[in-house]
Amino acid sequence: MKPLNGRRRPLVCMFDSGIGGINLLIGCSRAAPWADYCYFADNYNVPYGNLTEGEIASRVFSVFENIAALRPDAAVVACNTVTASCVSALRKKFSFPVVGVEPAVKQAWERGGRYLVLATEATCSSASFARLIRLYGKGAVICPCPSLAVQIENSIFSICKNGPEDMPTPLEKQIVSSLPKGKFSSVVLGCTHYVFIKKFIENLYYCPVFDGISGTADHLRTLLGKNDHKLPCKGKIRFFCGDFSKNKAVFEKFRHFY
Numbered sequence: 001m002k003p004l005n006g007r008r009r010p011l012v013c014m015f016d017s018g019i020g021g022i023n024l025l026i027g028c029s030r031a032a033p034w035a036d037y038c039y040f041a042d043n044y045n046v047p048y049g050n051l052t053e054g055e056i057a058s059r060v061f062s063v064f065e066n067i068a069a070l071r072p073d074a075a076v077v078a079c080n081t082v083t084a085s086c087v088s089a090l091r092k093k094f095s096f097p098v099v100g101v102e103p104a105v106k107q108a109w110e111r112g113g114r115y116l117v118l119a120t121e122a123t124c125s126s127a128s129f130a131r132l133i134r135l136y137g138k139g140a141v142i143c144p145c146p147s148l149a150v151q152i153e154n155s156i157f158s159i160c161k162n163g164p165e166d167m168p169t170p171l172e173k174q175i176v177s178s179l180p181k182g183k184f185s186s187v188v189l190g191c192t193h194y195v196f197i198k199k200f201i202e203n204l205y206y207c208p209v210f211d212g213i214s215g216t217a218d219h220l221r222t223l224l225g226k227n228d229h230k231l232p233c234k235g236k237i238r239f240f241c242g243d244f245s246k247n248k249a250v251f252e253k254f255r256h257f258y
Contacts, residue, residue, distance in 0.1 A: 009235050010035040010073040010224050015063055017041065017048040018153045018242065019250045020192030021078025024101060024213055026255050028076065029237060031217035032224055036235040039251075040067060041242035047150040048081045049120025049191070056085045056122065063241060064090060072096050074223055076216070080119060080190050084126035099220055102132065103190035104210035109136035111186050111208065117142045118179070118201075119190025120149060129190075143180050149193040151175050156196060156250055176204060186210060196254070 012035050014025055025039055040063050042048075048056055060082050067075055074097045077083045077090070083100030090098045103123065108115035117140050123129050124144045133140060152159070152175065159175065176197065187201055189211040194201070202209050239248045 011038065011070060012036070012074050012076060012220065012224075013038045013040060013067040013070060013072040014076045014078050015040045015060070015067065015082070016078040016192060017081070018043040018046040018149075018193065019156055019247060020149065020153075020195070021076075022247060022251050022254065023192050023195040023211070024076065024078040024216060025237070025251060027213040027217035028220050029235075029255075031214075031221040033234045035073075035224060037237045038067075038070060038072070039237065039239045039244075039247060041239075041244070041247050043153065043242035043246065046153045047120065047147070048079060049122045049149055050146060051122060053085045053122070053126075056082060057089065060086055060090070061093070064094060066241070068094055068096070074099060074220060076220060077101065078192055078216075080192065080212075081122045081126075084123045084128040087128075097223055099216060099223065101192065101212050101216045103129065103188050104212040104215065105132050105136045105140065105188055107210040108140070108186045108188050109138060112139065113185025114139045114141060114183075115186045115188060116140075116180065116182075116184045116205070117188040117190055118145050118148070118194060119188075120144065121146050123190050139185075141180065141182075141184070145178075145191070145194075148175065148178075149191050152193045152196055157253075159197065176200065179204070 014021055018041055042059055076099045077087050080101055087100040103119055121144045184205055184207055186207050187205055187209045189195055195211045198209050
């Protein structure tokens with residue numbers, strides 16, 4: 001990134017398996033608008049939730065070598081599955097801070113009652129998720145969703161045609177038809193892809209839905225440790241890897257709705 005008035009903006013690189021992390025990109029760019037962002041994705045290999053930890057690590061470390069070449073001030077793993085599988089290994093290998101996103105089970109636990117956790121199979125079977133459940137799992141009903149992320153990835157321009165406040169489309173109803181029935185005090189979205197249908201899930205269960213986006217964005221803002229109001233304009237957002245044209249289009253479509 002080029003210096004501006006002799007000062008370089010903080011550079012944040014973000015990674016997700018596909019479009020899910022765009023929800024976090026929107027949140028972070030609002031929490032820390034003075035930073036530049038580079039979004040890396042691996043859309044052609046979605047879903048990560050059905051891969052083994054070894055397969056996930058192989059793909060992620062390959063992308064992070066490209067990220068490291070940019071010398072970022074921080075990197076954000078905008079994927080619950082990758083965070084659960086290998087964020088610790090990423091932190092050991094690379095010198096820049098690596099921020100992960102985890103299912104917001106603590107928020108649901110603090111609310112109390114019986115709460116539903118929706119996540120990928122890889123997240124649900126990870127040691128990281130098991131630790132969260134040991135600490136905050138009282139009342140949790142865990143539901144692995146093997147195909148939900150890829151359905152959203154492949155259908156993003158057919159669901160929420162005008163934004164997340166839309167009336168549910170037939171495809172959207174089909175996507176969530178496999179979700180468990182019942183009454184819950186809250187729902188946890190353990191995959192950033194699921195945030196695109198957050199409003200529909202709220203209306204389906206008539207309860208609060210937690211996604212961890214704001215908490216991760218706030219953590220990044222604290223990590224960057226600056227808010228330079230002297231910079232005359234917001235930072236730039238660029239897209240790399242995967243289907244970057246699609247990722248940019250999704251960002252432009254949804255950036256005004258959250």
